[in-house]
Amino acid sequence: MSKDIKEIGVAVLGFGTVGAGVVETLLENGDLLERRLGVRLALRAVADLDITTDRGVVVPEGLLTTDGAAALARPDVDVVVELIGGTGIAKKFILQALAAGKTVVTANKKLLAEHGAELLAAADAGGADLLFEASVGGGIPIIKALREGLCANRIESIYGILNGTCNYILTRMEEEKLPFDTVLKAAQAAGYAEAEPSLDIDGHDTAHKAAVLATLAYGQIVPLGKVRTAGIRGMDAADIAYAAEMGYRIKLLAIVRRGPDGVEASVQPTLVAHSHQLAAVSGVFNAVQVRGDVVGTTLYYGRGAGRAATASAVVADIADAALALRAGVRHRPLPAGAAAAGDAGGALRFCPPEAIRSRYYLRFAMLDRPGTLARVATVLGNHGIGIDSVIQHEAAPDAEYVPVILVTSAARAGELDAALAEIAAADGAVQGDAVAYRIEDFE
Amino acid sequence: MSKDIKEIGVAVLGFGTVGAGVVETLLENGDLLERRLGVRLALRAVADLDITTDRGVVVPEGLLTTDGAAALARPDVDVVVELIGGTGIAKKFILQALAAGKTVVTANKKLLAEHGAELLAAADAGGADLLFEASVGGGIPIIKALREGLCANRIESIYGILNGTCNYILTRMEEEKLPFDTVLKAAQAAGYAEAEPSLDIDGHDTAHKAAVLATLAYGQIVPLGKVRTAGIRGMDAADIAYAAEMGYRIKLLAIVRRGPDGVEASVQPTLVAHSHQLAAVSGVFNAVQVRGDVVGTTLYYGRGAGRAATASAVVADIADAALALRAGVRHRPLPAGAAAAGDAGGALRFCPPEAIRSRYYLRFAMLDRPGTLARVATVLGNHGIGIDSVIQHEAAPDAEYVPVILVTSAARAGELDAALAEIAAADGAVQGDAVAYRIEDFE
Known part of the structure; x- marks a missing residue:
C-alpha cells in the first residue's frame, strides 16, 4: 500500500x-477524475506512426511520439493503453508491457478473442493487469457488470446487439425500405462502416465480442471455432418486411448460453419479437441482456462504438488500474485465474456449433408447381425438422418461382444445414440457396 | 497485502x-464465488429477533442468533451486512461495525438518504468501507456503473424508475383499466406492497434512491429537502387514459440533473412518451437512464426488488469487500472523499425544488360555462405559464363540470403551485384541486 503515490503514468x-x-477525456476530465480517485491519471506519451494528422485534440508539448516501444518502456509509465488494433504490433506491445509488469488497457476484441489465453497467461506471468472494458459494448460498462456486478450469479444467458455498423444498416434498411448495398455504401460514406466491411457485416466482430463475453461468464477462453457465425451481408429487404409482417425485427444477435449440450455461442441474423426490448435497439446503439440465476434478467444499453463512448470505457479501466496500482495490488482476479476449473468446478463443455438448437425462419424461392412444398417439407422432416407455419403470398402471374416462408420448430443447426444442402441440390424444386435466419424466443 | 487470507467472515x-x-446465495453459489474471487465468503452469523419463522433456507447449525451486537463484534466477522431496515437499530449496528473497522454492506436507502453524511464520516473515521449497491435498483449494478464504470464522465442526467411497487400499480392500472385502490389492494395481497404503503406510493422511497444516486453522481450528500417529491396515491385511471391518448405513459420518475440553477432532483408522476425506453419498463422492473458527457446515453434495467435480485447486489458488494480486505485496502474512494469540494471543484449548487422547470399535464374539473378556460389561462399566464395545447372532450349532457386538460410550456414548479392554488381558491371556476403531472422531454 503505497498511499503516497499521487500520479499514475x-x-x-x-x-x-x-x-x-x-x-481528450484524460485532459478535459482529468481534474474530476483526480478528485474522484484520489490519484492523478497523468498522460506521459501518445504514440502513433502518424502523428501529423489533426485529431481534434491538442496534445501537450513533447508527448507525441512515433516510437511506441519507447513510450511503453518509459519508467514513468504505469499503464499502457493499446488502441492500435489488429493482432500484429498491438500484440507485441501488449506482451512487452505485461512482461514489464505494467497494466494494459485495450479495446482489441479481435486480439482477445484470438489470443486471449496467451495474453492472460502473460498478464499472470508479469503480475500485471489486463483490462478490456472497451472491447465489448463501447461505453456500456458491461464487462464490469458481468465480472463484478453479477459475480454472485451463474450466468444463464447473454443476448447482445454488439455491432453498431450492422445495427445501423439493419435499422436503415427497415425504416427506409432500402436495399443492403445502398445502406452499406451510405454507412461507409458516413464513416459508420469500413471500406473493407467484412469484419463487421460478416459477423466476425460480433463473434469476437461474444467470445470475450463468454470467457467472462464461464471463466474459460471460448475458441472462436465454437461460435457459430453468420453475418448480414447481402440481406434482402424482403426478409425484413416478411419478418415485420410476422411480428419480428431482424437483428444480428450474439447468443451465449448454457444449453443441455454445454455452453452455446452463436452470432446470426435473428428474428426478435417486436415486443422484446432488444428489438427496440436501433441505429449504432448496442444492448446486452444478461440473465443470472440469482438476479434474473438485466439489460445494459448505450453507444456501442465511437470516439467518446469508447473513451469512456477505456478511461474507466485506467481508473481501476490506477487505484489498484496505488494500492499495490492487481485489480481483480482474471477469468484465467478460475479457468483451469471452469465455473462448474470442472472443464467447461462447449456445445458444438452444429448441435445448437433453435427455431428458424426459412425463405425459399420455390417452383410454383403442386407438390413442391411437400417435397421440401419431406426433406426437412427427414432431418427431424418440423414446420410450425407457412406463409406464401399470391405469386405474380408469370412467376416461375414464388417466395415461400417456413417457420421451423426447434432444429439442430447441423441438421438444418444438411437439409438445406439437400434441398438446394434437388433438381429445380427451389432456386438458389434458402435464406435461413434464427428465431429467438428468449426462453 | 495479506494474500494468505483464505476466508472473509x-x-x-x-x-x-x-x-x-x-x-441462500452465499451457501448455494459459495463455491463459484470462491473460484471467481480466490477467497471464500464464509457465513459466520445470521442475526434477527425472529429466528423461528421458516425463511425457506437451511442455515448451518449454530449460526442463527438473536444477538446482532454480538454477531457483528465477533473477531472472525470482517463484513457486516445490514438488512434490518429503518433508521434505529440498523444505524446503531452500522456505526458500531464501522467504528470497529469492519466493512458494512447495506441496502438501506432511507438510512443513507437521511444519515448518509454521518455514515460516510463514520466509515472514514473507522478506515472502513460502506457499500450499498442494493440500495438502488435491486439487482441492477447501477451504483457500480455510476461510481466506477462511468467515472470518466460528468453526469448530466439520471432518469429512473426506481420503485417496483409504484410501477406495478401503474402498469396494472393501465393494462387492466382498474382504479388505484383496487390495484393497491391486490398488490398488498400479493406482497408487492406494504400494509402501510406510504413509503412507496407517496414517493419517499424513490426520493431516498434519487438522493443516493445524486450523491454518487455529484460527490456530495443531497439533502432530501432538495428533492421535489410527489407520489402516485389516488391516481385517477382517467389521467392514465388521457395521457395514453396523447402518446404518453405515466411513470413515477426520479430525475436528477444539472440544470441552469444547479443540480435538480425530483420524484413525480411523469408523462413519458410511448417511444421512450423508460415507457416500456413495466411491472416490478426498474430502469435507470444515465447520461454522461463522454459516454452519452446509457440505460440499465432489471428487477428492482425481491429476495433474489437484491441478494445478487448485496453479495456483489460482499465480494468487492472481500477482495479489498484481502488486499488490505479500502474498496474505492467514497463520495465523501470528494464531497468537500463537489465534483466541480467547489461547493455544489442545488436548484431549489420550486425553481425546477418542466412542462406539465394539468387536468381541471372546469365549470362548463363560457369564459372559464379563459379565466384559468389568465391566472396561469400571470404566473408566466403558457399553454401549449388544450383537450376538452364533449361533456355529459347534465354535467356541471367537465374535464379539461392543459399542457403547459416549461414552467417553474413554484409558479405552477402558486397558480394552481390561486385557481383552486377562485370561486367555482374549477372543482377541487387540479391534477398536475410532469411531462418529460429528455432533452
Whole structure:
C-alpha cells in the first residue's frame, strides 16, 4: 500500500479515433477524475506512426511520439493503453508491457478473442493487469457488470446487439425500405462502416465480442471455432418486411448460453419479437441482456462504438488500474485465474456449433408447381425438422418461382444445414440457396 | 497485502426476505464465488429477533442468533451486512461495525438518504468501507456503473424508475383499466406492497434512491429537502387514459440533473412518451437512464426488488469487500472523499425544488360555462405559464363540470403551485384541486 503515490503514468499507443477520445477525456476530465480517485491519471506519451494528422485534440508539448516501444518502456509509465488494433504490433506491445509488469488497457476484441489465453497467461506471468472494458459494448460498462456486478450469479444467458455498423444498416434498411448495398455504401460514406466491411457485416466482430463475453461468464477462453457465425451481408429487404409482417425485427444477435449440450455461442441474423426490448435497439446503439440465476434478467444499453463512448470505457479501466496500482495490488482476479476449473468446478463443455438448437425462419424461392412444398417439407422432416407455419403470398402471374416462408420448430443447426444442402441440390424444386435466419424466443 | 487470507467472515443482520436471499446465495453459489474471487465468503452469523419463522433456507447449525451486537463484534466477522431496515437499530449496528473497522454492506436507502453524511464520516473515521449497491435498483449494478464504470464522465442526467411497487400499480392500472385502490389492494395481497404503503406510493422511497444516486453522481450528500417529491396515491385511471391518448405513459420518475440553477432532483408522476425506453419498463422492473458527457446515453434495467435480485447486489458488494480486505485496502474512494469540494471543484449548487422547470399535464374539473378556460389561462399566464395545447372532450349532457386538460410550456414548479392554488381558491371556476403531472422531454 503505497498511499503516497499521487500520479499514475499513462501511455496511449494508437492515436486514431478512440485514442484521440481517450487523450481528450484524460485532459478535459482529468481534474474530476483526480478528485474522484484520489490519484492523478497523468498522460506521459501518445504514440502513433502518424502523428501529423489533426485529431481534434491538442496534445501537450513533447508527448507525441512515433516510437511506441519507447513510450511503453518509459519508467514513468504505469499503464499502457493499446488502441492500435489488429493482432500484429498491438500484440507485441501488449506482451512487452505485461512482461514489464505494467497494466494494459485495450479495446482489441479481435486480439482477445484470438489470443486471449496467451495474453492472460502473460498478464499472470508479469503480475500485471489486463483490462478490456472497451472491447465489448463501447461505453456500456458491461464487462464490469458481468465480472463484478453479477459475480454472485451463474450466468444463464447473454443476448447482445454488439455491432453498431450492422445495427445501423439493419435499422436503415427497415425504416427506409432500402436495399443492403445502398445502406452499406451510405454507412461507409458516413464513416459508420469500413471500406473493407467484412469484419463487421460478416459477423466476425460480433463473434469476437461474444467470445470475450463468454470467457467472462464461464471463466474459460471460448475458441472462436465454437461460435457459430453468420453475418448480414447481402440481406434482402424482403426478409425484413416478411419478418415485420410476422411480428419480428431482424437483428444480428450474439447468443451465449448454457444449453443441455454445454455452453452455446452463436452470432446470426435473428428474428426478435417486436415486443422484446432488444428489438427496440436501433441505429449504432448496442444492448446486452444478461440473465443470472440469482438476479434474473438485466439489460445494459448505450453507444456501442465511437470516439467518446469508447473513451469512456477505456478511461474507466485506467481508473481501476490506477487505484489498484496505488494500492499495490492487481485489480481483480482474471477469468484465467478460475479457468483451469471452469465455473462448474470442472472443464467447461462447449456445445458444438452444429448441435445448437433453435427455431428458424426459412425463405425459399420455390417452383410454383403442386407438390413442391411437400417435397421440401419431406426433406426437412427427414432431418427431424418440423414446420410450425407457412406463409406464401399470391405469386405474380408469370412467376416461375414464388417466395415461400417456413417457420421451423426447434432444429439442430447441423441438421438444418444438411437439409438445406439437400434441398438446394434437388433438381429445380427451389432456386438458389434458402435464406435461413434464427428465431429467438428468449426462453 | 495479506494474500494468505483464505476466508472473509460475513455476518448477516436481518433475516427477512432479502437476508434469507443473501444467506441462500452465499451457501448455494459459495463455491463459484470462491473460484471467481480466490477467497471464500464464509457465513459466520445470521442475526434477527425472529429466528423461528421458516425463511425457506437451511442455515448451518449454530449460526442463527438473536444477538446482532454480538454477531457483528465477533473477531472472525470482517463484513457486516445490514438488512434490518429503518433508521434505529440498523444505524446503531452500522456505526458500531464501522467504528470497529469492519466493512458494512447495506441496502438501506432511507438510512443513507437521511444519515448518509454521518455514515460516510463514520466509515472514514473507522478506515472502513460502506457499500450499498442494493440500495438502488435491486439487482441492477447501477451504483457500480455510476461510481466506477462511468467515472470518466460528468453526469448530466439520471432518469429512473426506481420503485417496483409504484410501477406495478401503474402498469396494472393501465393494462387492466382498474382504479388505484383496487390495484393497491391486490398488490398488498400479493406482497408487492406494504400494509402501510406510504413509503412507496407517496414517493419517499424513490426520493431516498434519487438522493443516493445524486450523491454518487455529484460527490456530495443531497439533502432530501432538495428533492421535489410527489407520489402516485389516488391516481385517477382517467389521467392514465388521457395521457395514453396523447402518446404518453405515466411513470413515477426520479430525475436528477444539472440544470441552469444547479443540480435538480425530483420524484413525480411523469408523462413519458410511448417511444421512450423508460415507457416500456413495466411491472416490478426498474430502469435507470444515465447520461454522461463522454459516454452519452446509457440505460440499465432489471428487477428492482425481491429476495433474489437484491441478494445478487448485496453479495456483489460482499465480494468487492472481500477482495479489498484481502488486499488490505479500502474498496474505492467514497463520495465523501470528494464531497468537500463537489465534483466541480467547489461547493455544489442545488436548484431549489420550486425553481425546477418542466412542462406539465394539468387536468381541471372546469365549470362548463363560457369564459372559464379563459379565466384559468389568465391566472396561469400571470404566473408566466403558457399553454401549449388544450383537450376538452364533449361533456355529459347534465354535467356541471367537465374535464379539461392543459399542457403547459416549461414552467417553474413554484409558479405552477402558486397558480394552481390561486385557481383552486377562485370561486367555482374549477372543482377541487387540479391534477398536475410532469411531462418529460429528455432533452
